[in-house]
Amino acid sequence: MKAVLFDLDDTLLDRNASIKQFITAQYGRLLHHLNHIPQSDYVARFIELDCHGHVWKDRVYQDLVTEFAIENIAWQALLEDYETQFQFYCMPFQFLTETLSQLKQQGYLLGIVTNGRGQIQNRSIDGLGIRDYVDAILISEIEQVRKPEPEIFRRAAQRLDVAVQDSVFIGDNPEADILGAKRVGMKTIWKRDSYWLETTDADAIIDELNEIPSILEQFNYVIEGTVQ
Ligand SMILES: [Mg+2]
Structure with a gap:
């Protein structure tokens, strides 16, 4: 590998925790426009409409404005607050920088392949402070191709100048991440997430990021064994 x-x-990004922190802070920041809505209602409805990040925020804010009859601030202004402020509430999963740092020291090339908008995803990467660890970043809006399409996985390997067979993909989405990467011939590690049904397609499963180095050792060991 x-x-x-x-x-x-x-x-990498603990999105649930990050979104909750962000939207609670947004309510406080814009309270003079939102004080006719109970904070808990605003927070809960945003999280519902966001649908684990699967709905783009322009849609979410348009719905919020309609549902809560928000009158003296436009959805575009709420969206702009999200676009400029979310990065300051980005929370990593435990062991994030330790793990990336260890993998780099062991000589692995690192990359991020994410579906989403270029500016927001780039800012989240900066919010986590991990840009210096990664050698390639592919964001679907910029690449004009999304996971699970094979092209985005192949392109990621190409950009690191490695073969797909020498690459491991780690993600939480059984379809977009695990099946997508597996179909092009990458090894896969599923980061268990209770939002999804358990997948049987991955080569390994982790609960915490610091389990990755030892799994890579196992992959390398099995491959060496096969060659011999
Ligand atoms: Mg994901």
Whole structure:
């Protein structure tokens, strides 16, 4: 194995915790426009409409404005607050920088392959402070191709100048991450997430990021054994 590729949301970024922190703070920041809505209602409805990040925020804020009859601030202004402020509430999963640092020291090339908008995903990466650890970043809006399409996985390997067979993909989404990467010939590690049904397609399963180095050792060991 030469390269380790990661999904971003719910794999490196603890998105649930980050979103909750952000939206609670947004309510406080814009309270004079939102004080006719109970804070808990605003927070809970945003999280519902966001649908684990699967709905783009322009849609979410348009719905919020309609449902809560928000009158003196436009959805575009709420969206702009999200776009500029979310990065300051980005929370990593435990062991994030330790793990990336260890993998780099062991000589692996690292990459991020994420579905989403370029500016937001780039800012989340900066919010986590991990840009210096990664050798390639592929964001679907910029690449014009999304996981699970094979092209985005192949392109990631190409950009790191490694073969797909020498690459491991780690993600939480059984379809977009695990099946997508597996179909092009990458090894896969599923980061268990209770939002999804348990997948049987991955080569390994982890609960915490610091389990990755020992799994890579196992992959390398099995491959060496096969060659001999
Ligand atoms: Mg994800």
